[in-house]
Structure formats: structure tokens, C-alpha cells
Amino acid sequence: MGKAVVLRVNGEEYELEVKPQETLLDVIRERLSLTGTKRGCETGDCGACTVIMNHKAVSSCLVLAVEADGAEIVTIEGLAKEGKLHPLQEAFVRHGAVQCGFCTPGMILSAKALLDENKNPTEEEIRRAISGNLCRCTGYTKIVEAIKACSGTL
Amino acid sequence: MLRSMQPFNYLRPSTLSEALKLLGDHGREAKVLAGGTDLIVGMKEKGLSPRYVIDIKGIEGLDGIGYDPNEGLRIGTLATMSEVSASSCVREHYLFLAHAAGEVGSVQVRNRATIGGNLCNAAPSAETAPALLCLDAVLTVAGPKGERAVAIEEFFRGPGMTVLDGEILTGMLIPPVERKGIYIKHSPRNAMDIAVIGAAAAVTPKEGGWENVRIALGAVAPTPVRVHEAEELIRKKGQTKEAIEEAGRMAGETASPIFDVRASAEYRSEMVENLVIRALSELCDS
Numbered sequence: 226m227g228k229a230v231v232l233r234v235n236g237e238e239y240e241l242e243v244k245p246q247e248t249l250l251d252v253i254r255e256r257l258s259l260t261g262t263k264r265g266c267e268t269g270d271c272g273a274c275t276v277i278m279n280h281k282a283v284s285s286c287l288v289l290a291v292e293a294d295g296a297e298i299v300t301i302e303g304l305a306k307e308g309k310l311h312p313l314q315e316a317f318v319r320h321g322a323v324q325c326g327f328c329t330p331g332m333i334l335s336a337k338a339l340l341d342e343n344k345n346p347t348e349e350e351i352r353r354a355i356s357g358n359l360c361r362c363t364g365y366t367k368i369v370e371a372i373k374a375c376s377g378t379l
Numbered sequence: 380m381l382r383s384m385q386p387f388n389y390l391r392p393s394t395l396s397e398a399l400k401l402l403g404d405h406g407r408e409a410k411v412l413a414g415g416t417d418l419i420v421g422m423k424e425k426g427l428s429p430r431y432v433i434d435i436k437g438i439e440g441l442d443g444i445g446y447d448p449n450e451g452l453r454i455g456t457l458a459t460m461s462e463v464s465a466s467s468c469v470r471e472h473y474l475f476l477a478h479a480a481g482e483v484g485s486v487q488v489r490n491r492a493t494i495g496g497n498l499c500n501a502a503p504s505a506e507t508a509p510a511l512l513c514l515d516a517v518l519t520v521a522g523p524k525g526e527r528a529v530a531i532e533e534f535f536r537g538p539g540m541t542v543l544d545g546e547i548l549t550g551m552l553i554p555p556v557e558r559k560g561i562y563i564k565h566s567p568r569n570a571m572d573i574a575v576i577g578a579a580a581a582v583t584p585k586e587g588g589w590e591n592v593r594i595a596l597g598a599v600a601p602t603p604v605r606v607h608e609a610e611e612l613i614r615k616k617g618q619t620k621e622a623i624e625e626a627g628r629m630a631g632e633t634a635s636p637i638f639d640v641r642a643s644a645e646y647r648s649e650m651v652e653n654l655v656i657r658a659l660s661e662l663c664d665s
């Protein structure tokens with residue numbers, strides 16, 4: 226029943242046997258123990274499970290692990306380098322864009338996918354890029370400010 | 380709550396004929412998987428439990444977007460909403476289709492959701508359907524007996540139902556007719572408001588008036604629909620204020636009253652009427 230897949234997560238290669246009904250989210254959290262990727266709604270609505278797959282933000286709860294075979298995946302754990310936070314992570318802290326933190330990994334990865342493609346997004350483009358990431362705590366203004374602060378600097 | 384799927388067999392054919400064979404062998408126990416944004420949600424929360432899931436993303440030639448002046452705009456079934464909304468061919472010729480694709484869900488959804496999946500899922504509210512109806516899209520469908528072309532107006536049969544019969548949608552062709560169009564979505568203001576309604580209109584501007592008048596609506600009937608009477612009226616009477624208002628009224632009446640229990644029939648009709656009047660008026664001004 227299991228299928229052999231190779232996932233490249235944060236630059237490391239993992240060879241695993243996965244069941245067809247396991248999602249990429251299940252595998253990232255439970256098999257690779259990378260629990261920075263959050264399990265929220267499970268149906269594509271909240272963005273808590275956002276990861277970057279082949280350079281695009283996707284909801285890992287709606288991707289089968291078998292579909293991700295051979296894919297290049299970045300999770301929140303892949304952002305800090307040599308013990309130093311990624312500029313987006315720093316900006317989120319500095320701007321008070323983190324409260325409970327549940328939405329933060331997904332939010333930051335959506336922002337990263339945007340900035341990787343468009344170095345100087347407008348406020349509207351930023352809001353559009355994170356429209357699939359729900360935050361119950363901060364009311365988005367601080368999040369948008371944090372992302373704006375990183376525009377043109379990455 | 381952990382929403383998990385029932386076990387299934389995952390199949391990833393690399394050719395269309397292999398995929399059709401699998402679909403033929405497994406019949407109703409099989410489901411085609413494109414971007415999965417409808418199918419996986421359905422398997423998690425709507426009790427959908429196919430025994431075989433046939434992923435068509437390993438098949439070459441089902442993606443891509445291209446324009447040929449003689450043939451028209453060809454869009455592969457696996458083109459994602461992100462690709463459609465960013466495509467220079469689509470934007471140059473039929474910008475309103477790019478806008479419609481850009482209205483689907485979120486970035487995360489658009490990066491996976493395919494245009495073909497949107498049509499095959501056949502939700503009355505399928506976002507790209509009204510624009511594609513206005514563009515006279517011809518769908519290409521592959522089956523065990525070969526390929527056939529299906530006009531988009533013939534494709535939908537009811538909520539979640541299409542004419543596909545053991546077949547796979549491979550793509551669509553939009554004939555190279557010059558058009559300007561518009562897509563407007565009414566988004567609910569609060570949870571009690573009615574579901575999103577989408578209205579698209581397109582015309583070919585000609586000296587002395589409009590040709591190829593098309594008006595199509597999403598989420599007002601069991602399938603996405605064209606409003607032929609209203610199109611005919613505009614064609615006959617021209618784009619006057621009176622004709623546009625009458626066309627709006629006609630469109631409002633097509634919104635089937637029993638279709639949505641959440642909204643009163645009058646309210647729904649009024650919404651549709653306003654959207655269609657707005658769409659046609661904006662086409663006049665653009």
C-alpha cells in the first residue's frame with residue numbers, strides 16, 4: 226500500500242514510504258516532526274498549513290504526500306540560517322505582527338513566496354497575497370507593515 | 380478535529396490512453412485528480428471515498444496556454460488559476476477571463492486549482508464558467524472512442540454533473556474572435572447574505588454597434604447559464620440605457636427562485652439585475 230517518495234524539505238532529502246491518503250501536512254508534521262507547519266481547518270480555508278512547494282505557496286492540507294514526490298519544499302523551519310532569523314521573521318517580531326503565533330508560519334511563507342516573485346509589492350499586492358491566511362489576533366495591519374518593511378530588502 | 384480521508388489507491392498514469400483505460404476499468408469507483416482543491420476537500424468533509432484516485436498531472440500535453448491567430452486561445456485543462464490569471468496570451472486577448480481566474484479562492488488555492496477542474500466539478504458557482512460561456516469556449520474531451528469537441532453550453536448537466544462519461548477533459552479552445560468583456564462578482568457582505576453571484580458579459584465592438592453579445596451568470600441556477608433573451612434584446616435594440624435595463628430585468632428573472640433557500644427570490648433577482656446592468660454599462664463606457 227505504501228508508496229516510496231522523495232521529498233526535499235528545507236534542502237534536505239527524505240526518502241519515505243507514504244500512504245496515498247496521507248497529506249503533505251500529515252507527513253511534514255508527523256513523520257518529519259516539523260511542527261511549525263500548523264494544522265488548522267484542513268480544508269484550504271485558513272492558510273495555517275501553508276508551505277512553499279516548487280516556489281509556490283500551497284496549502285499542504287490539500288496536497289497528497291504522493292503528489293509531492295520529487296518536490297522542493299520550504300517550511301518555516303527552513304527560513305532561519307545559522308541561528309539567525311530570516312528578515313521576515315525579524316520584521317514580524319519588530320512590528321508586533323505575532324500574538325498567539327498560530328497563523329505566523331503560514332503568513333510568513335505566503336509573504337516570502339510573494340517577495341521571491343515581486344521584490345517591491347504594493348500594499349494591495351501584499352493584502353492579496355495573504356488573503357488566504359487568516360489571523361484571529363492581530364487584525365492584519367501590523368502583518369502588512371512587517372511585510373512592507375521587508376520590501377526591496379530581500 | 381482531524382479530518383482524514385478513507386484509504387484509496389493512488390494511480391499516476393503517464394499517458395492519456397493509460398488514464399482512460401484505468402477510468403474504464405474502475406468506473407464509478409475512480410475519480411480523476413487534477414489540483415485536488417475540490418476533490419480532496421470532498422474526500423475530507425463530504426464523505427466522498429473513491430477507491431481509485433487517478434492523478435492526471437503526470438500526463439504530458441494537458442497543461443500550457445497558447446494563442447494562434449487562426450486557431451484561437453488554447454488552454455490546457457491543467458493550467459492553474461494562477462497561470463491563467465497571469466498568462467500574457469489570456470490578458471492580451473480576453474483580460475476578463477484572467478480576472479475571473481484571479482478571483483478564485485486564495486493564492487494557495489489558485490496555485491493548485493486547475494481551470495479544467497473548475498469546469499468538471501460543475502459547481503453552479505464555478506468562477507471561470509461565465510467568462511468561458513461568453514467566449515464560446517469549445518471543450519476537448521478524450522474518451523475510449525477518441526476525442527470529441529463539446530460546446531461549453533452543452534457541458535453542464537446539473538450541480539456537480541457534466542456530460543463526461545468515462546472521459547477526461549483535455550483542454551479548451553476559444554475561437555479567435557475579438558471581444559471585450561467583463562466579469563463581476565457579488566461577494567457576500569455577511570454570513571447571512573446570499574452566496575456569491577458571478578456575472579460576465581462580452582461583446583465584439585463593431586462600427587455602429589455590438590456583435591456577439593453574450594451575458595452569462597454563475598450561481599443563479601443549477602448550472603452556470605447564458606441569458607439568451609437578454610443577449611438577443613441588446614443585439615436588436617442596441618446598447619441604449621433602456622435596453623440595458625430591460626436586459627438586466629430579464630437576467631434577474633432567470634435566477635431560479637427555488638435554487639437558493641438562503642435568499643428571497645426578489646432579493647436574488649435584484650442582485651442579478653444590478654450586476655448585469657453594471658456589467659453592460661461598463662462595457663459601454665470602456
Ligand SMILES: Cc1cc2nc3c(=O)[nH]c(=O)nc-3n(C[C@H](O)[C@H](O)[C@H](O)COP(=O)(O)OP(=O)(O)OC[C@H]3O[C@@H](n4cnc5c(N)ncnc54)[C@H](O)[C@@H]3O)c2cc1C
Pocket residue numbers: 268269270410411412413414415416417418419420435456482483484485488491492493494495496497498499500504505506507543546547548549
Ligand atoms: C479554500 C477554497 C476556496 C475556493 N474558492 C473558489 C472560488 O472562489 N471560486 C471557484 O470557482 N472555486 C473555488 N474553489 C473550488 C476549487 O478550487 C475550484 O473549483 C478548482 O478550479 C477545482 O480545480 P482542481 O484542479 O483543484 O480540481 P480537482 O479537485 O482535482 O477536481 C475537481 C473535480 O473535477 C474532476 N476533474 C478534474 N479535472 C478533470 C479532467 N481533466 N477530466 C475529468 N474530470 C476532471 C475531478 O474528478 C473532481 O470531481 C475553492 C476551493 C477551496 C479549497
Ligand code: FES
Pocket residue numbers: 263264265266267268269270271272273274275284285286287
Ligand atoms: S489547515 Fe490547510 S488551509 Fe487550513
Ligand code: FES
Pocket residue numbers: 322323324325326327328329359360361362363
Ligand atoms: S497571531 Fe494569532 S492567529 Fe494570527
